[in-house]
Amino acid sequence: MKKTFVLDTNVLLHDPDAIYSFKDNKVVIPMTVVEELDSFKKLNDERGRSARLIVRTLDSLRMIGKLSDGVVIKDGGVLKIEMNGGHTDLPSDFEGQKSDNQILSIALGLKNKGDKVIFITKDVNLRIKSEILGIATQDYEKSKVKIDELYSGWKEIRVPADKIDKFYKDGKISLKQSFYPNECVALKDEAGSSKSALTKYSAQHKALTPIFHKDSFPWGLKPLNIEQKFAMELLLCNEISLVTLVGLPGAGKTILALACGLQKTIEERYYRKLYIARPIIPMGRDIGFLPGTKEEKLGAWMGAINDNLEFLMDKGHGDVRIEEKIDYLFSSGQIEVDSLTYIRGRSLPQQYIIIDDAQNLTPHEIKTIASRAGSGTKIVLTGDPYQIDNPYLDASSNGLTYLVERFKGQELFGHITFSKSERSALAALASELL
Numbered sequence: 327m328k329k330t331f332v333l334d335t336n337v338l339l340h341d342p343d344a345i346y347s348f349k350d351n352k353v354v355i356p357m358t359v360v361e362e363l364d365s366f367k368k369l370n371d372e373r374g375r376s377a378r379l380i381v382r383t384l385d386s387l388r389m390i391g392k393l394s395d396g397v398v399i400k401d402g403g404v405l406k407i408e409m410n411g412g413h414t415d416l417p418s419d420f421e422g423q424k425s426d427n428q429i430l431s432i433a434l435g436l437k438n439k440g441d442k443v444i445f446i447t448k449d450v451n452l453r454i455k456s457e458i459l460g461i462a463t464q465d466y467e468k469s470k471v472k473i474d475e476l477y478s479g480w481k482e483i484r485v486p487a488d489k490i491d492k493f494y495k496d497g498k499i500s501l502k503q504s505f506y507p508n509e510c511v512a513l514k515d516e517a518g519s520s521k522s523a524l525t526k527y528s529a530q531h532k533a534l535t536p537i538f539h540k541d542s543f544p545w546g547l548k549p550l551n552i553e554q555k556f557a558m559e560l561l562l563c564n565e566i567s568l569v570t571l572v573g574l575p576g577a578g579k580t581i582l583a584l585a586c587g588l589q590k591t592i593e594e595r596y597y598r599k600l601y602i603a604r605p606i607i608p609m610g611r612d613i614g615f616l617p618g619t620k621e622e623k624l625g626a627w628m629g630a631i632n633d634n635l636e637f638l639m640d641k642g643h644g645d646v647r648i649e650e651k652i653d654y655l656f657s658s659g660q661i662e663v664d665s666l667t668y669i670r671g672r673s674l675p676q677q678y679i680i681i682d683d684a685q686n687l688t689p690h691e692i693k694t695i696a697s698r699a700g701s702g703t704k705i706v707l708t709g710d711p712y713q714i715d716n717p718y719l720d721a722s723s724n725g726l727t728y729l730v731e732r733f734k735g736q737e738l739f740g741h742i743t744f745s746k747s748e749r750s751a752l753a754a755l756a757s758e759l760l
Contacts, residue, residue: 327442328350328352329348329352329442329443329444330351330353330354330436330442330443330444331348331351331352331353331354331443331444331445331446332354332355332356332429332432332433332436332443332444332446333345333353333355333359333447334359334429334447334448334452335359335362335363335366335425336447336448336718337446337447337466338355338359338363338376339366339373339376339377340376340448340690340718341376341466341469341688341689341690342376342383342690343383344446344466345380345383345399345405346399346400346401347466349402349403350401350402350403351404352396352403352405352406353403353404353405353406354405354406354407354432354433355384355405355406356407356428356433357407357409357410358410358428358429358432359429360407361425363377363380364377364381367381370667371667372690372691376690384407387399387405393405393406393407394406394407394409408432408436410428410432414432414434414435414438415431416430417459420455426449426452426455430445430452430455430456430461433445433456433461434459434460434461437460437461442462443461443462444462444463444464445462445463445464446465446466447466448465448466448718448723453465465723469689469723470723470728471723471727471728473711473721473727476572476730476731476743477506477730477731477734477741477743478742479510479570479740479741479742479743480509480510480511480552480553480556480742480743481509481511481512482512482514483501483503483512483513483514484514484515484516485513485514485515485516486515486516486517487516487517487519487521489513490515490521490522493523493525493534493536494523497536498531498534498535498536499525500532500533500534501534505527505534506734507527507528507529507736508527508529508560508563508566508739508740508741509527510525510526510527510537510559510560510742511524511525511526511527512524512525512552513534523536524536524537524540524555524556525537526559529737537555537556537559538562538563539558539562539563540555540559542558542562542589544558544562544585544586544589544590544593545584545585545586545588545589545593545638546585546638546640547581547582547638549582550748551746553573553577553742553743553745553746554577554578554582554748556742557569557571557578557582557744558586560740560741560742561583561586561587562589562590563740564596564704566739566740567699567703567704567738568696568705568706568707568733568736568738568740569704569706569707569739569740569741570684570706570707570708570729570739570741570742571583571706571744572685572708572709572710572711572726572727572730572741572743572744573742573743573745574710574712574745574747575710575713575747575749576749577744577745577746577747577748578748578749579708579709579710579744580631580634580682580708581638583680583682584600584602584631584635584638584680585638586706587600587678587680588638590678590704591660591661591678592660597678598675598676599660599661599662599676599678600660600662600677600678601661601662601664601674601679601680602631602661602662602663602664602680602682603664603665603669603681603682604666604681604683605665605666605683605684605686605687605691630682631682635652635661636648636649636652639651666681666687669694669695669698673698673700674698674699674700674703675700675701675702675703676700676702677703677704678706679703679704679705680706681695681705681706681707681708683708683709684708684709684726685709685710685711685714685719685724686709686714686715686719686724687716687724687725688716688719688725689723689728689729690725691725692725692726692728695707696729707726707729709724709726711726711727
């Protein structure tokens with residue numbers, strides 16, 4: 327028996343192509359959802375764009391047949407818009423005019439007619455209400471990853487000491503294990519001696535090769551552990567165009583990305599500009615109500631970036647020129663700080679792009695950002711999947727972890743998952759206990 331999937335508004339805003347994700351089954355969009363999409367389409371943010379995309383899709387399908395009767399879509403599925411008049415009355419505990427409850431009443435009505443209904447929503451509370459009504463319900467699973475099995479980007483391998491000696495002699499080593507391109511490997515002596523080597527898998531040589539930037543201190547920043555050393559290698563390699571840094575607070579994700587970005591743009595001049603952005607949470611919320619220029623408005627959201635820039639510029643030593651130097655980098659256009667609200671429509675060639683707090687982005691938004699990269703551009707995304715402010719995302723469904731899972735195995739991609747906090751003993755303890 328084919329299934330009937332009833333979609334909530336937040337699913338379509340999360341992924342405008344969600345209607346094509348259910349194979350040859352029936353997909354139902356309640357009229358209430360269409361009404362809500364109409365209110366969202368006026369927004370000048372990612373939600374508005376998604377609403378406009380799905381509305382245009384529905385309009386193109388309308389040309390094929392009557393949406394109220396059902397239209398065949400790809401993979402043999404059927405899309406139907408269900409009128410609110412076909413709803414079933416809910417128990418008195420449910421407020422009848424509330425949009426969520428109108429959607430639930432349609433799902434319940436279809437179930438009572440004999441359809442095998444599954445209600446798809448990213449709203450946790452709505453899934454609970456659906457379960458109470460006896461309606462099968464699920465989160466939208468297409469872009470979910472198993473967070474406990476997320477690619478770490480590096481591993482430690484114990485080998486005989488003579489293999490480590492051979493690695494230093496030959497400049498490479500092949501092991502029986504399989505590796506992803508640019509996966510970092512710490513070789514340790516299986517006998518317990520201090521012999522070790524930091525390596526990175528080269529898909530070109532099909533072997534582990536030495537990390538090239540092991541003695542680099544970009545912008546004076548010294549790596550404090552193996553994870554930071556590996557991250558610095560990926561951030562400084564010109565042939566790696568996309569880097570993701572995932573991990574707990576205080577691991578050094580943002581400051582490492584900034585230091586390497588400054589090194590590659592200001593010192594080496596390999597990139598034309600250091601472009602830094604982060605989502606305004608909720609994603610795309612208008613910041614125009616804050617006073618001042620765009621830069622002054624963004625200041626409220628860019629505190630972490632500014633703190634790290636000041637640290638790298640050594641403001642703590644009391645040199646008043648440090649602030650002047652930072653102002654010069656901004657005024658000269660060598661550094662640009664922006665909200666992701668404004669990135670759409672831009673083409674960013676030969677730039678070092680840092681997207682901070684990327685765990686608050688949807689997979690669709692991540693795709694939008696990656697498609698902005700012009701020729702010669704490097705993109706670095708940082709974030710902690712356990713610190714998400716977006717109400718419809720979690721550690722498994724956010725765009726950052728989705729990208730890691732989809733890009734592993736690509737030669738232009740590198741990733742490091744951090745497990746150790748270096749901010750302070752208090753910060754490390756808080757991450758562990760709280």
